[in-house]
Amino acid sequence: MVFFAVGASFGQGTISGSVLTEGSGEPIAGANIIIQGTTIGASTNATGEYIIRGVPAGKHVIEARFIGFEVVQKNIQVVSGETLTIDFELSESSLEMEEVVVTGTGGQARRKEIGNSIEQIGQQEIEEATLTDFGDVLQGRTAGATIMDNSGQVGAASTIRLRGGNSFSQGNQPLIYIDGVRVSNRAYSSDPEVNQAAAPFDDLNPNDIARVEVIKGAAATTIYGTEASGGVIQIFTKRGSEGKARWNVSVEQGFNNLPKLGPEGDPTGLGLWDCEGIDPSCPESGTYHQNGHLQRYNLSVRGGGQELSYYISGKLSSEDGVFGPQGTEGYGIRANFGFQPNSNLTFKFNTAYNYRKTQWIPDGNNAEGFILNTLRGDAGYPPNNANSLVFDMDLHTRTNHFTSGLTAEWVPTENMLHQVTIGIDYSEQDYTEQRPFGFFYDPLGDRENDQFKLVNRTIDYTGTYDMVLGEKFTSSTSWGGQLYDENIIGLNGYGAEFGGPGDKLVDSGARTEAFETREREVSGGFFAQERIGYNDRLFITGGVRVDGHSTFGDDFGLAVYPKISGSFIISDYDFWPEWWNTLKLRSAYGESGRAPSTFAALRTWESVSGDEGEPAVTPQNLGNPDLGPERTGEFEAGFESSFLDDRIYAEFTYYRQLTKDALVPVQPAPSTGFVNSQLENVGELENKGIEAQLDVNVIQDGPVQWSVGGQYSTNKSEALDLGDVDRIYVSWRQELRTGYPVPSYFHDIVTNPDAVGVDPEFEDQYIGPSYPTHTYGINTSITIKDRFKVDILGEGQGGHVLSSGTAYQNVRRGQWPTCTAIQEQIEAGNTSNLTAKQLALCDPNETTYGMWTRAADFFKIRSVSVSYQFPNSWLPGNVRNASIKLQGKNLWTFTDYPGLDPEAFEDGARDFVDYRQEYYNIPPLRTFIMRLNVGF
C-alpha cells in the first residue's frame, strides 16, 4: 500500500522536509512520506521536498521510502499549529521489504506486498558491469535469466530468455519497457550473409539506466496480458533533481580480441591466426586477427528547480571488430524532464535518439562467410584460398532509433493515483549489401537494400485507490487499460548484373526485384486488481486481465487471464528471533499468453510471378478462424530472507509453467495442397525449475568490505503434447518431440562406439536440449576505504548441447586437426585398429552432425572490474568526484565443447525462432576497457 502526495489539508500540525540520497546528497523526487497508522502522506517534488498538512498532534512514526532505497523511519512529535521539519537521507538497497517496485504490480507496491519474485538491478551494479550490450546488464546477475552472447561481430544482439521458453513457436523474448513505453523486443532485420543483427533495445545507453526491474513469468506478468508470458523487463532511466547543474563525463578506451579460435592442437587457428604462406591475400601482419579499438565518450548533466528538473546525456562510441572492416559506431542523446505544476500533478517527459552504423562481414552459413572460407582452407569458395576477397563485399546497417514517452501522474486525493503514459518507439534500419562488379562469387555484382521500420505506440493507463479498512486491514485497488500498436514495414530492393565498376544503387542492376512487407498488430485490454493487507504482514492479491488482439481469429473473442498471489512477512511477529532479520514467504499463480502471428488466422494466397514476370498466385496460409492465444499458467512459491544484521540475504523460488493451447506449427498433409505450417492451439508444454540466490557481506564494517554472492537457477522444459503429431522439425537437427525438452537435438549417433575394425553403426537418438538447463553466477566484491574496489563476476551455463557445424564440415573436408591422424590412417586403408567411434567422428564419409553435437557446458569470467575513486583533495576545485576503472569481459572460458565457442549461434539474427547452431560464426569476444569518470 503506497500513499501519494496530496495538496494542502487541514489538521493540527504540519511536517515538511526533504529526502536526499545518502552520500551524494542528491534530492529524490517522488519519494513517499507516510505517517504510519494513518492514511496521511505525501510525496516529494522534483527538488526532493515535501509537505504534509493536517497531521494530528501527538507522537507518530514517519517513514520515507523510494524505489530501490531502504526505508527510513523516524519517531516524531507533532505539535498543534506548528510546522515540524524532518529530513531524510536514503541509501540504495536491494534487500529491503519496504522498497517500492512497479513492474507487474498494477501501480506501485512495496516488495513485501508482492507474491511473486521480482529482480532489481540497481545503478551501482550496472556501473560495475563490463557492458557491450544490454544483455550484459542481466548476465550473471539475474537468477532465471539466460543471456547468450551469440556473436563476436560487434553490434550484434544477444539472446535473452527468462525462465527458459514456454512457447513452441512464438519466440520467447520478454517484453521490454523503457520508462513505461513498450519498445520493440525484436532484432532489426538481417540477411543470410550477415546472420547476425543489432537489436533496438541495445541502443539504450547503459549510462542512462537508473535501475532495471525484471519479472520472469506469467505469475507476475498477468496484467501485461497477451504476449507477456516470456516475462517483462522494465528499464528506468535517470531523472533530474533540484540544484545547480551537475555534470558527469566519462571516457572509455579499450579493445576487443579473441583468445584463440579453432580446434585443439592447431596453433594457427586453421589459418585465422597464421595465414602466411597459405593465403595469398593474408594481411601483412601474417594474421587476420586484430585487436579492435573501442572508444566511448559520455556526457550528462542533471539539475533543475522546484517545478522543472532535467537529465540530459549524450554518447559517442566507436568499436572495431577483430576481423577485417567489422565495427560499429554511433551516437545518442537523451533528455528526461520532470515538470510538477502543483503538488497533485507531475509530468515526466523522456525522449532519446540513437544512431548507429555497423559494418558487418559475411559470417556463418554462406558461401562468402569469412570464418567458413578461412577455416576450410583450400576447400573454401574464394579462388586460390584468397579469403580476404570476401571483405570486398560491403555489408552495413545504419539505424535510427527514437523513443519518447510522456507520463502524467495525477493524485486527486491522498489515496488515489492516476497514471497515464503515452509513448512511441520508432526504429528504422537501412541495410546495404553489395557485391562489387568483379566480385569472385558474382562477377557482375549485385546490390540489396532493405529499409526496415518498427513503429510501436503505447497508451497505458493505471489507476490506484488505497484504503485503510479499520485498524488491521488495508486495501489497494488497481485498474487500468493498455493499447499497443505495432507496425513493421519492410521494403527490400535487389539489383543484379552491373554494367561496370563503381558505386551502385539497386537500379544499377540489369535485373531488379522488390519486396514490401507491411504488418500491423493491435492489442489492448484492461485489468482490475485488488490487494488486501492484514496487519501489514499478510497480503493477498487477486486480479484479472481481459485482452483482445488483432491476430486472434474472427471466431475467438477475448482472452481472460486471472491471477492470485500472497505474501506473508512472518518475521514481523514478535516471536521471531532477532538474528533472523526478515523472512517473507510468497506464492503466486497467474496466467498470460502469446498471440498468434499476424496472418495465422487467415486463409491466404500469395502474389508471385511466373512465365517470365507474369502475375501469378500460389497457396500460402491455410488459416484458422478459431485461432487464439496460447495461455501460460504459472505457479511459483518461495521466500526472501535476511540474517545477521542483513549480512546474509537468501532468496529461493520454485516455479512451474504450463502452457495450454500452445500454438503449434502444424503442417497440413502436403497431399492436401497447402504445405505451409498452420498455427493451431493444440499443444501443451511444461517448464519448471528453481531459482536461488545467496549474498553474503563477509565484511561490511570498517575500511575493508567484502561481499560474496551467487545465484543458481534451473529450467526443465518438456513438450507434453504436440497435437496429432509427436515430433516437429524445427531446424538444424533440432526438433520438438513429445516427452523431450523444447527444442532438442536428435541425430545419428554411433551405436557400437567401442567396436574395433568395423564400420560404425548409427541410430537416430536424442542428444540433448538446445538451451541451458541450468545457469549460475558467482560474484565477489572487495572495497577498501571506499576508494579501491574489485568486482568479479563469473557465469556458467550448462546441461545443453550444441552442434558444431564447423567441426562437422571441416572433418568432411579433412581440415580438423584432431582428426588428422585418423584420417591419414583411413586414407592409407589402415583402419583395423580404429574404433567405430573414431571412424564415426573422423571418417569424412561416415561422420554425422550428431557426432559433433556435444555438451556445451561452460563457465566464463564475465566481468572483472577494478576501480579507484580519487580523494577529493587530489581534485581541482570544481570537480566533485573522479574515478578510474579497468574492466574486462569474457576474460576466460572453461569448457570441453570441441567447436568454436559454446555460446556461438550462427543464426543470431533470428529472434523469433528457438534453436541454436554453431556454424562458422565469429564467437563472442573478449573485451578490455579503461574508464575515466569525472563529475563536476
Next chain:
Amino acid sequence: MKTSTIMKTLNKLYKDLSAGLILMLVLLAGVITSCDFGVTNPGRIQEDDLNTVKGMEALVTGMSADFSYIYDDLSFTGARLSDELAGSGSYYLTSLLRQGMVNPEDVGFYWEGVQQARFVAEDGIKRMKKVLGDDFEGNPLAVRAYLYAGFSNRMIAENFNRDVIDKGPARPASETFQRAIGHFENAIQQAQAADESEFLTAARGGLAQVYVGLGQWSDAVQYSSQVPTDFTYYAVYSNNSGRESNEYRYETHNRYEASAFNTLAASRSPHDPRVPITDCSATPEECSAEVAADGQTIMLRQEKFPELGSDIPIVKGTEMRLIEAEAALLNNDLVTAMNKINEVRNYHGLQDTTASGIGEIGGSDRSDAWDILDQERHLTLWLEGRRLHDLRRWDHYFLDGGTIVYPGVTRRASYFPISESECAANDQVECERPYTE
C-alpha cells in the same frame, strides 16, 4: 469492523472516487473503444478474392509457376542421386545422395512442392469451372490448366515410388500415371476446341510419357508419333525473380555444389552438344575455382542451363523418337530402333551410331542397342529430371552400386520416398525407413 467504520470508509470512498471518477471513466472508455482489433494487412490475397474472372489468368500462371518452382529443384536433386551429376558441395543432402540414399525426412521440400503443384492445377481447374461457367470449355486457359495437372502428376509418378491424394492412403505410381492420362486427354480435347496446336502437341507428348511409365508401349507410340522431332515444350524460368530462376544455374555456377566429374556426360563433352560442360581445371579463367565446393572434386560445370532464365524441357520430340526406339527394341526391331536413335543424333548434328546387336542394358557388351539407347536417353534428357525413372524401370546396373564418386553402395535409391511431413500428418500413410528403393 464496526458499522461506523464501514460508513466512514464508504463516505471517504465516495468522496475520493468523485474526484477521480470522471478521468478514470473517460480514460477507460477511451482505451476500450479505441481498440479496433479489425486490422487488415495488405499484401496477401484472401481466398474469396480469387474467385473473379480476371483472376483466372494469374491462377493459371500460378500453375506454371508452381510447376517450374519445384521441377528444377527436383531435377537437380535427382541428377545428384542418379548418374547425371556428382554432388560436390557441402549440403547435408549431398552426402546422402552421393551414397544413393534419400530418406523421408530429407525430401519434405520436394514432396511438398510436387503436391502443391498438383493441387494448384487440379483445384484451380475446379475453381475455373465455377468462376468461368460455360466459358471454361475451349478456353486456352483451361488447356494450360489441364496440361499442368497432367505434367505435375507425371512428375510425381516418375520421381516418387508412391503417391497420396488429399490425405488418403498411399497409392502406386501407376495410379498417378492414370490420373495424368485423364488430364492430358482433357487438355487435348480443350486444345482442339481452342485450336491451340502447341498445347495440343505438348499434351500428346505428355500422354506418350505416361504410357511409357505404365508400360503401354503401343499407346505411347501412338501419341509420340504425333510429336515432331523439333518440338519442345518447356517449364519456364526467368531471371525476373528468385522464385522463377533455374536452380541449376545457382548451384553449379555460383556455388559449385555439383560437378559432372566422372559422368557419362563428361566423357562425351565437348563433342556432344547435348551435354555442354566447362572444365574449370582446364579453363580456370572461365570459372571462380578449379575444384567444386568440397575442395576436391574437379569442377566440370554444366552449361545446359547457364542462365537463371534457362528453361527446362518437359516434352521433346527427340524423346518421342527414343520412346519409339525403345518400343522397337521391345519388339526386337533393331533396325527401327537404331533409325530412331540416329534420327535424334542427326538432329543434334551427330553422326550415326551402330549397335552390335539388341543385347541388354549393363551386359558385358556396352555397344549393343539397349546400352546405346540407355546412353542416348541419358544424354538427350540430361538434367531434365527424367533419369531416375529410367534407372528404375530398367533396373539399371548403376543402382547396384554406382561407381560415381562414392563407391561401395550396395543398392541406390532410384525414386524419392513419401516425405516424413506427409507421414506425420496422414494416419493412412507410413514412411519407409530406411528407404532403399
